[in-house]
Amino acid sequence: MPARFELHGIALSGPTYKVALLLTLAGEPFDYVYVNMMQGEHKQPPHLSKQRYGQVPLLIDRNNGRHLCQSAAIMEYLADMTGKFGGGNLDERLQVREWMYWDFDRLASNVYRARGIRLGIRPAPPEVLEFSMAGGHAALKVLDEYLAGRQWIVGEGVTIADIDIYGVIAFADDGGFDLAAYSSIQAWVKRFEALPGFKGRKELLPMESRVAA
Numbered sequence: 001m002p003a004r005f006e007l008h009g010i011a012l013s014g015p016t017y018k019v020a021l022l023l024t025l026a027g028e029p030f031d032y033v034y035v036n037m038m039q040g041e042h043k044q045p046p047h048l049s050k051q052r053y054g055q056v057p058l059l060i061d062r063n064n065g066r067h068l069c070q071s072a073a074i075m076e077y078l079a080d081m082t083g084k085f086g087g088g089n090l091d092e093r094l095q096v097r098e099w100m101y102w103d104f105d106r107l108a109s110n111v112y113r114a115r116g117i118r119l120g121i122r123p124a125p126p127e128v129l130e131f132s133m134a135g136g137h138a139a140l141k142v143l144d145e146y147l148a149g150r151q152w153i154v155g156e157g158v159t160i161a162d163i164d165i166y167g168v169i170a171f172a173d174d175g176g177f178d179l180a181a182y183s184s185i186q187a188w189v190k191r192f193e194a195l196p197g198f199k200g201r202k203e204l205l206p207m208e209s210r211v212a213a
């Protein structure tokens with residue numbers, strides 16, 4: 001029987017990695033469709049007809065034909081569908097959402113932008129890199145202080161808030177952010193990477209399409 005989910009994306013993409021990681025940690029096999037962004041495949045009609053923003057990731061749920069865009073919305077959907085990682089009650093779900101919105105606003109925006117500039121994917125003047133580094137460090141400080149004495153971001157277990165934020169922290173080094181000064185983040189990263197089923201992005205997202213095992 002074919003896998004229920006089909007994920008379109010690329011290993012360079014943090015948002016794609018977040019979705020792949022969630023599927024993997026939830027034990028949901030998925031077919032992976034490699035989108036060659038270097039050749040502009042994400043702006044061509046076959047992809048645009050499924051992903052209105054011309055971006056990755058795109059997730060297709062073959063059980064109902066849904067085409068889902070935006071990694072945060074996809075993660076919320078998968079948490080609903082699998083009953084995993086969504087938070088144990090309304091208060092936890094609200095906190096999960098709050099942290100995910102914060103991530104996109106303060107952490108992901110700066111870390112991904114700095115990384116894009118350093119890798120030459122998103123050329124920008126030096127002031128933009130400076131601005132992104134300052135914003136990224138301010139966000140890392142907030143996260144580090146919050147994580148002091150905590151195992152996970154919300155409640156007593158892993159949620160999509162952890163997966164979402166890990167999917168940014170995993171790219172911090174490429175962005176030029178040294179995590180050495182953030183001891184609580186480092187301890188949380190170790191716990192996260194020790195989760196059963198955890199996989200790095202290159203293992204999850206090869207440079208070619210792959211059918212679920």
Ligand SMILES: N[C@@H](CCC(=O)N[C@@H](CS)C(=O)NCC(=O)O)C(=O)O
Pocket residue numbers: 012013014015016042054055056057069070071072
């Ligand atoms: N907010 C979106 C961001 C997606 C995004 O920026 N994807 C990048 C790759 S990491 C992309 O497709 N860039 C091409 C473009 O925006 O034209 C999400 O979380 O899914």
